[in-house]
Every structure is written in structure tokens, then in C-alpha cells.
Amino acid sequence: MRLKTSLFKETKHRELVSCVGWTTADELYSCSEDHQIIKWNLLSNEATVVVKLQDDIYPIDLHWFPKTTGGKKQALAESFVLTSTDGKFHLATKTGRLEKSVEAHRGAVLAGRWNYDGTALITAGEDGQIKIWSKSGMLRSTLAQQGSPVYSVAWAPDSDRILYTSGRQLIIKPLQPSSKVLQWKAHDGIILKVDWNSVNDLILSGGEDCKYKVWDSYGRLLYSSSSHDYPITSVAWSPDGELFAVGSFNTLRLCDKTGWSYALEKPNTGSVFSLAWSADGTQLAGACGNGQVIFAHIVEQRWEWRNFEITLTKRRTMQVRNVLNDAVDVLEFRDRVIKASLAYSHLVVATSLQCYVYSVKNWNTPLIFELKEGTVSLILQAERHFLLVDGGGIYVFSYEGRLVSSPKFPGMRTDILNSQTVALSSDTLAVRDKTDEKVIYLFDAQTGKAIGDGKPLTHKMEVMEIALDQCGPSNDRKIALIDKNRDLYLTSVRCLGREHGLNKIGTMVHTMAWNDSANILCGIQDSQFTVWYYPGAVFVDKDLLPKTLFNKDGSEFSHTPQILNYVGTQVTVRKADGSLVYSAVSPYPALLHDYASSARWEDAVRLCRFAKDQTLWACLAGMAMASRELTTAEVAYAAIGEVDKVQYINSIKEQPSKESSVAHILLFSGHVQEAEATLLQAGLIYQAIQVHINLYNWDRALELAVKHKTHVDTVLAYRQKFLQDFGKKETNKRFLQYAEGVEVDWEKIQAKIEMELTKEREGAATQSVRSSVRR
Amino acid sequence: MAKDPLAEAGLHFDELNKLRVLEPEVRQKTVELKEECKDFVDKVGQFQKIVGGLIDLVDELAKEAETEKMKAIGARNLLKSVAKQREAQQQQLQALIAEKKMQLERYRIEYEALSKVEVEQNEFIDQFILQK
Numbered sequence: 093m094r095l096k097t098s099l100f101k102e103t104k105h106r107e108l109v110s111c112v113g114w115t116t117a118d119e120l121y122s123c124s125e126d127h128q129i130i131k132w133n134l135l136s137n138e139a140t141v142v143v144k145l146q147d148d149i150y151p152i153d154l155h156w157f158p159k160t161t162g163g164k165k166q167a168l169a170e171s172f173v174l175t176s177t178d179g180k181f182h183l184a185t186k187t188g189r190l191e192k193s194v195e196a197h198r199g200a201v202l203a204g205r206w207n208y209d210g211t212a213l214i215t216a217g218e219d220g221q222i223k224i225w226s227k228s229g230m231l232r233s234t235l236a237q238q239g240s241p242v243y244s245v246a247w248a249p250d251s252d253r254i255l256y257t258s259g260r261q262l263i264i265k266p267l268q269p270s271s272k273v274l275q276w277k278a279h280d281g282i283i284l285k286v287d288w289n290s291v292n293d294l295i296l297s298g299g300e301d302c303k304y305k306v307w308d309s310y311g312r313l314l315y316s317s318s319s320h321d322y323p324i325t326s327v328a329w330s331p332d333g334e335l336f337a338v339g340s341f342n343t344l345r346l347c348d349k350t351g352w353s354y355a356l357e358k359p360n361t362g363s364v365f366s367l368a369w370s371a372d373g374t375q376l377a378g379a380c381g382n383g384q385v386i387f388a389h390i391v392e393q394r395w396e397w398r399n400f401e402i403t404l405t406k407r408r409t410m411q412v413r414n415v416l417n418d419a420v421d422v423l424e425f426r427d428r429v430i431k432a433s434l435a436y437s438h439l440v441v442a443t444s445l446q447c448y449v450y451s452v453k454n455w456n457t458p459l460i461f462e463l464k465e466g467t468v469s470l471i472l473q474a475e476r477h478f479l480l481v482d483g484g485g486i487y488v489f490s491y492e493g494r495l496v497s498s499p500k501f502p503g504m505r506t507d508i509l510n511s512q513t514v515a516l517s518s519d520t521l522a523v524r525d526k527t528d529e530k531v532i533y534l535f536d537a538q539t540g541k542a543i544g545d546g547k548p549l550t551h552k553m554e555v556m557e558i559a560l561d562q563c564g565p566s567n568d569r570k571i572a573l574i575d576k577n578r579d580l581y582l583t584s585v586r587c588l589g590r591e592h593g594l595n596k597i598g599t600m601v602h603t604m605a606w607n608d609s610a611n612i613l614c615g616i617q618d619s620q621f622t623v624w625y626y627p628g629a630v631f632v633d634k635d636l637l638p639k640t641l642f643n644k645d646g647s648e649f650s651h652t653p654q655i656l657n658y659v660g661t662q663v664t665v666r667k668a669d670g671s672l673v674y675s676a677v678s679p680y681p682a683l684l685h686d687y688a689s690s691a692r693w694e695d696a697v698r699l700c701r702f703a704k705d706q707t708l709w710a711c712l713a714g715m716a717m718a719s720r721e722l723t724t725a726e727v728a729y730a731a732i733g734e735v736d737k738v739q740y741i742n743s744i745k746e747q748p749s750k751e752s753s754v755a756h757i758l759l760f761s762g763h764v765q766e767a768e769a770t771l772l773q774a775g776l777i778y779q780a781i782q783v784h785i786n787l788y789n790w791d792r793a794l795e796l797a798v799k800h801k802t803h804v805d806t807v808l809a810y811r812q813k814f815l816q817d818f819g820k821k822e823t824n825k826r827f828l829q830y831a832e833g834v835e836v837d838w839e840k841i842q843a844k845i846e847m848e849l850t851k852e853r854e855g856a857a858t859q860s861v862r863s864s865v866r867r
Numbered sequence: 868m869a870k871d872p873l874a875e876a877g878l879h880f881d882e883l884n885k886l887r888v889l890e891p892e893v894r895q896k897t898v899e900l901k902e903e904c905k906d907f908v909d910k911v912g913q914f915q916k917i918v919g920g921l922i923d924l925v926d927e928l929a930k931e932a933e934t935e936k937m938k939a940i941g942a943r944n945l946l947k948s949v950a951k952q953r954e955a956q957q958q959q960l961q962a963l964i965a966e967k968k969m970q971l972e973r974y975r976i977e978y979e980a981l982s983k984v985e986v987e988q989n990e991f992i993d994q995f996i997l998q999k
Contacts, residue, residue, distance in 0.1 A: 321958060321962070342955075342959065343962070352969075353966065353969070355966070356962060356963060356966040358959040358962065358963060648980075662984070667976070669969075669972075669973065670969075670973055671972070671973035671974075671976040671977055672973070672976075672977045672980070673976060673977065673980040674977075674980045674981055674983075674984050675980070675984070676984045676987050676988060678991075679991075702998065
């Protein structure tokens with residue numbers, strides 16, 4: 093990926109350009125110390141002077157009024173704020189008319205920024221004050237005051253905090269007066285520019301120590317660049333938060349959000365004082381010290397999937413290379429490419445007006461449909477359909493170009509969704525809420541309706557990343573999530589009225605990804621590369637889970653790596669320095685998943701015998717138990733030496749009726765309540781009581797016995813025996829109460845139990861006879 | 868020779884018998900003087916002309932010398948700045964080279980990782996064939 097820069101040859105400002113701002117993706121306004129505001133049109137390659145300001149106005153900063161206000165969309169940016177050296181800020185219209193000039197600071201006003209919904213304006217001055225103004229330019233409050241000039245200020249994603257510079261320090265101050273202020277030393281020189289991205293919540297700073305740094309919103313350093321030759325004069329996040337640009341003297345740099353640099357340009361422009369990305373993230377403009385305005389767009393972006401390699405060669409052209417036969421196809425588009433995604437045998441390309449869907453089998457005839465809104469900010473793909481996110485909503489399209497659904501939830505803000513907070517599978521869509529980061533909304537991808545009773549999944553911690561598994565029936569759909577503590581949890585998406593049972597399956601997990609063709613999860617745990625061959629094991633047999641893991645030393649990935657994808661048997665990891673590292677995972681687990689899903693258990697057992705791998709046997713054991721395939725499970729448990737479990741499975745097999753064995757399988761997975769419910773439903777009250785007795789769950793056993801007026805003496809007898817064995821006295825009041833009226837006679841009890849069992853056996857026999865007759 | 872009464876009256880005749888106030892000798896001398904004076908004036912004029920030319924020439928030379936001097940200074944400065952420019956250019960190129968080196972390093976790591984995967988997969992294939 094690199095930047096392709098261009099300059100307008102004829103027109104330029106006579107003095108240094110101080111600020112730039114985009115209105116649309118093709119129109120830019122720039123202000124200069126020659127008092128002119130020039131409008132640059134990239135489509136017609138024309139530059140026209142909008143207005144010549146009064147001679148005493150030297151502009152410093154410009155910011156367009158945000159396009160979205162309170163959920164409503166305006167088609168175009170209509171007005172902007174302009175700050176100047178005389179201590180005023182000016183509210184100006186598109187035509188350049190100054191609607192209002194407000195005396196704001198003593199000395200120059202160094203920065204002016206609208207918040208995301210356009211309800212407030214913040215200005216920072218040379219006098220060290222930060223002031224908040226209403227939309228119409230009325231002073232609301234002076235938020236902060238300090239002895240040194242504030243060079244730059246930025247709003248937090250939810251507009252409730254601001255970030256500003258104070259010499260070498262960065263300060264995050266909430267608007268709420270009593271809230272805690274976060275302050276830290278960020279640079280060894282004066283900080284000149286900061287930016288805070290709304291999508292990834294990361295902070296960018298650049299200063300006179302010639303370094304740029306990336307921080308998270310808690311002030312932890314994520315990246316620090318090496319020292320440049322000249323001070324960093326400007327930094328800017330791209331709107332989708334994937335990239336950022338850095339400007340310095342004769343320097344323009346394009347970097348990944350993790351900090352490493354994609355490309356460096358050395359244009360002859362003098363210092364780049366201000367940088368601005370267009371709203372669709374395709375164009376970059378810089379205000380240059382020599383009076384020029386530099387334009388840049390990204391080319392040579394690459395996408396890879398299996399044997400296909402796609403490169404964006406020009407703004408409107410892509411080159412597809414099939415690595416297997418070196419066949420090259422060239423794809424031409426009518427408009428600029430904004431976003432693209434390649435996965436599941438399909439390439440989805442969003443341009444400013446249209447969406448193209450290509451199949452990897454045929455590059456000649458794409459499916460084209462029009463887009464309502466220009467700027468697609470995210471494309472996610474699943475096997476059967478894909479997801480487009482733009483400023484207006486979330487849309488699921490089939491690969492035939494049909495709109496499948498467009499889920500909505502209250503308070504939805506689509507402009508801040510990214511691939512970490514949205515997950516798509518062939519039947520489910522999951523979106524993490526922004527206002528409450530503990531909440532995950534789950535939707536049926538086909539209908540767009542909320543899954544189950546419509547209640548979202550709520551975790552006890554803030555969720556950082558979510559991912560849905562991609563294969564298998566929709567009822568087994570599972571969602572993996574990483575929370576703020578970096579713990580990895582797994583839960584079932586459709587759990588039919590039950591609470592979402594969140595199972596912790598990993599700790600210190602930085603990054604994770606599901607496989608595209610089997611329900612295998614991989615992640616980087618602390619410094620280990622871990623593959624959960626069968627994460628579903630946690631629902632069947634928790635003790636089994638550690639045995640189904642594949643661990644590998646992850647030191648080759650160094651710190652903070654990012655898993656890009658897990659396709660087939662190959663995991664692609666992006667290291668912190670930007671290099672791609674690949675890791676191969678054994679193909680056997682995927683095969684095993686395949687056999688298990690098609691119920692070919694003999695083949696599965698044969699595969700495990702062939703591979704002679706304990707983890708594989710463990711996976712098979714879990715899968716067989718999940719599908720209640722007891723014979724296979726027995727073999728698999730025997731292979732991993734879990735004798736106790738083999739025995740229990742044997743006892744399950746010997747259960748007199750089907751219901752009992754189902755209940756015992758549930759018990760095996762630790763679902764006591766479900767097991768009890770199953771038994772009670774089948775009228776097997778004694779068995780239910782016995783289950784609780786076996787679990788030393790005395791209270792519940794007695795409760796059941798009393799409720800159904802049967803086997804009270806059994807419970808009491810077992811209780812007595814238990815107390816005797818342990819040499820204890822009865823202290824439980826309820827047991828004392830019932831013990832008074834009931835005689836304990838072991839022989840009678842044994843007879844009763846025997847009777848119950850025969851009854852059950854008979855019941856099961858007649859049932860099977862009935863079902864066979866029916867057949 | 869008898870005294871000429873005319874001479875006494877201060878009048879004389881010249882060779883052409885014209886009446887003169889001056890003595891012929893004096894007159895002749897005067898004429899000579901006049902001639903000589905004229906000569907002198909002519910010569911002075913000529914001298915002035917020559918000197919003027921000379922001055923002009925010298926002036927021109929001075930001017931030329933001045934421009935040359937300026938040129939030399941300019942060239943010298945340019946030379947100095949070229950050195951500086953080269954330095955800046957070198958710096959820029961160094962930065963670009965460093966960038967490319969970083970990219971190369973990334974590719975090297977990627978290549979190594981892929982080679983490792985290849986080795987692993989070959990191993991797997993060998994194992995697979997052997998077990999069969």
C-alpha cells in the first residue's frame with residue numbers, strides 16, 4: 093500500500109497554507125495566510141478562489157460542521173468554523189461569507205473542532221484556555237485553563253471528553269466537571285497535533301521531538317515511532333480508523349493503525365501543517381508550507397484469498413492474479429474504489445455509487461447494484477451473504493445482490509462500527525453496542541429480527557472483540573468474545589429461553605479468529621499461539637477442553653500481533669512491525685469436524701487411529717458426546733485414558749429408558765437442572781430424586797420427594813446413611829422435621845426402588861413396542 | 868630708411884598694400900600665435916576626447932568586473948547550497964531507503980514464515996505417505 097500524490101500545477105496560494113477541509117470526497121477548501129480561501133475540485137481539476145478575507149484575518153484552523161446531526165443526515169457540509177490569529181473564530185458558509193465572528197481568546201485561536209453530532213464547538217487558544225461554544229457561537233463554558241498554549245484539541249468518540257495538549261503532556265478531560273482528568277507525559281518535545289479516532293478509539297499525537305505516537309484511550313502507549321529529521325507538524329486518522337497519515341517537513345507518511353509505516357513520500361512542499369481525509373477515506377489532502385495543497389490517494393492495496401491476489405493498481409482499476417496459473421484479470425470500475433473484501437469465493441467492491449460482486453470463478457461479469465449512500469465504511473463476508481455498513485445503516489446482501497435484511501437497534505450508530513465489533517455468519521449477525529459496551533445485539537441475518545426473545549446478550553465486562561463461528565447448523569451457532577480483561581468467552585447464540593451461559597475458554601487473549609470452513613478457533617494467548625480444535629467441548633465436558641487445545645510457542649509473532657484470517661489450514665498473523673507471518677494448522681481437526689457433522693463416526697474413529705493424536709481423540713470424544721453417540725464417545729474417552737468417563741458412559745448405556753439416558757448425558761455435561769426437568773417431564777420422579785441424592789443435593793431431593801409425595805423415606809434413608817458414614821449429626825431443620833414421622837426401613841426402600849426400575853423398564857419397552865408398531 | 872610718418876601715426880601697409888594698425892611683424896606673430904592657439908585648442912579637444920573614451924572604457928570594464936564579481940559570489944553561494952541541497956536530497960533518499968529496507972525486512976520475515984510452512988507441509992505429506 094502506498095500514497096500516490098499529486099499537486100495542482102498552476103494554482104497555489106501565495107503564502108503558506110494553514111488548514112484544509114473536505115466537503116465531499118472530491119471538493120476541498122483550503123485557507124492560507126494570503127487571506128484567500130480556495131476551493132479545489134478534483135473531478136474537474138479546477139481551483140477557484142471562494143473568498144478573499146480581510147487583511148487582518150490570518151486563518152489557523154478550519155473544521156467543517158459534521159454531516160450527521162442527531163441521526164439526521166445532511167447531504168452536504170454547509171458551514172465551517174475558521175479560527176484566526178486575532179483571537180476570533182468565524183462561522184462561515186460554503187460560499188465563504190462570514191456569518192459570525194466571535195472574540196474567543198487573547199492571542200491566536202489555535203484550534204477549533206465541532207463535536208460528532210455538531211451540538212458543540214471547542215476552541216483552544218494561545219492563552220491556554222479551552223472554551224466550549226454552542227452551535228450558534230454562544231460561550232457555554234471555559235473548560236480548562238493553563239499557562240501554556242494549547243496547540244491541538246480533539247473530541248472523544250462519544251463527544252463526552254476532550255483531548256488536548258499541554259506542552260509535552262496530553263490531557264483527557266471529561267466535560268462533566270467532577271470526573272477524573274487523565275494526564276500523562278507523552279512526548280519529549282512540545283506536542284503539536286493530536287487526533288482521536290471514533291472507530292477504534294485510539295489517540296494519535298505528534299510533536300517537536302520528531303516522533304509520532306499511538307495511544308489507547310487510557311493513555312497507554314501502543315506505538316512510538318523512531319525519531320524523524322523534522323518535527324511532526326500534522327497527524328490525521330482515516331475515518332475508518334485503519335490507517336493514519338503523518339506530515340512533517342517535505343514528508344508525508346502513511347501508517348497502519350498499529351503504528352508501522354506503509355509508505356513514505358518526500359514531496360517538495362515544505363512542512364505539511366494540516367492533513368485531512370475525505371469522509372470515505374480514499375483521499376488525503378495536506379496544507380503545505382510553500383503555498384501548495386498536496387493531494388494523495390491510496391494505491392496498491394492488496395487482498396489475498398487462497399490462490400487469488402488482488403491489487404488496487406489505480407483508483408478505479410484492480411488487478412486479479414491467480415497464483416496457480418498466473419492468469420491476470422483487470423477489473424475496471426466507473427467510480428473510485430472505496431472498500432473491498434475478498435473471502436468465501438467472492439470479491440465485494442464498494443465504489444462511491446455502486447457495489448460490485450464478483451465470483452472467483454468468473455471475473456468478467458460482476459453483479460452490480462446501486463448504493464443508496466456513498467460511503468461504505470465496512471464490508472464483512474460470510475458464506476451465504478455479506479454485510480455493508482454505511483452512515484445510514486447495516487445491510488445484509490446475498491451474493492446475488494438481493495437485500496436480505498437490515499437489522500436495527502435503538503441508539504445504533506453505524507459510523508463507529510468496525511470488524512472487531514461486528515460479526516457475521518451465514519445465519520447470524522452480532523453487533524456490540526457502543527453506549528454500553530457490555531451488550532451484544534444478536535440478529536437473525538435472514539430476517540433482520542433479534543434472535544430469541546429480543547434481549548441482547550449482556551456480559552459482565554466491556555466486550556472488546558466478537559466473532560461468530562461459520563459452520564454447522566444455525567442452532568449450534570456460537571459466539572466468541574474477548575472482554576476488557578482479555579478473557580475469551582464462548583456462548584451459544586440460540587439458547588431457547590435459557591440465559592446465555594458464558595463459558596471462559598481462554599485468558600490473556602489478544603486476538604482471535606474462527607476458521608472459515610470448520611468451527612475451529614485460533615487465538616494468541618499471552619505468548620502462546622493456541623488453536624481450540626473443538627471449542628464446543630466446553631458445553632459438553634468442561635474438563636475435556638484443555639485436552640482439545642493445540643498450543644505452539646508464539647514468540648515468533650513478537651508482541652501485540654493481530655490474526656488477520658484463518659482460511660483452510662493457514663493462519664495469517666500481522667506482527668506489530670507490519671510483517672505477515674503464516675502458521676499452518678493440522679488439517680485433521682477440520683476433517684474430524686466434517687465427519688462428525690455428517691455423522692460418519694467410523695470414519696472419524698479411523699482418522700483418529702491414523703493420526704495417533706491425543707487432542708484429536710479428545711475432540712472426537714466431545715463431538716460424540718454432543719451428538720449423543722455413546723459408542724464413539726466411549727472409544728474416544730478410552731483413548732485419552734479417561735476411565736471414569738468411560739464407566740459413566742457405560743452406565744448411561746445401561747439406563748432402562750431413553751429419558752434416563754438423555755438425563756444422564758445432560759448430567760455428564762453438568763446440566764443438572766435440565767436433567768431433572770427431563771426426568772420429571774417423563775414422570776420419572778424417583779430417578780430425579782436419586783440424581784439429587786447422588787449429587788448430595790439433599791435439600792432438592794427432599795423437596796422433590798415431598799412435593800410428589802413419594803420416596804421421602806428413601807431420601808431420609810440415604811441421608812441417614814451419609815451422616816453415619818461421615819460421623820455427623822443431623823442439623824438440617826427440614827430433615828429433622830420429616831424424620832419424625834417417617835420410619836426408615838431399608839428393605840422396603842430397596843423393594844420400592846426395584847419396583848420403580850422395573851416400571852421404568854416396562855414403560856420403555858411398551859414405548860418401543862408402540863413406536864415399532866407405529867412404524 | 869626714412870621714418871615713415873604713417874608708422875609714427877601707428878599705421879602701416881602690408882604686402883598687399885592694405886592699411887593696418889599693427890606692424891606687419893607683430894601681425895605676423897599674432898597670426899602665428901593665433902594659429903598656434905588654434906592648434907593647441909584642437910589638440911586639447913582631441914586629448915579630452917581620447918580621455919573621455921578611456922574613462923568610458925574603464926567605466927564599462929568596472930561594470931563588467933562588478934557583474935562578474937557578483938556572478939562569482941552567486942556561483943560560490945550556489946555551490947555551497949548545492950552541497951546543502953545534496954545533503955537534503957541524500958537525507959530524503961536515506962529516509963526512502965530506510966523505508967524500503969523496512970519493507971524488505973517485512974518481506975523477508977514473510978518469506979521465512981512461508982518457507983517454514985512449506986517445510987512443515989512437506990513433512991506432513993511425507994509422514995502421510997509413510998503411514999499409508
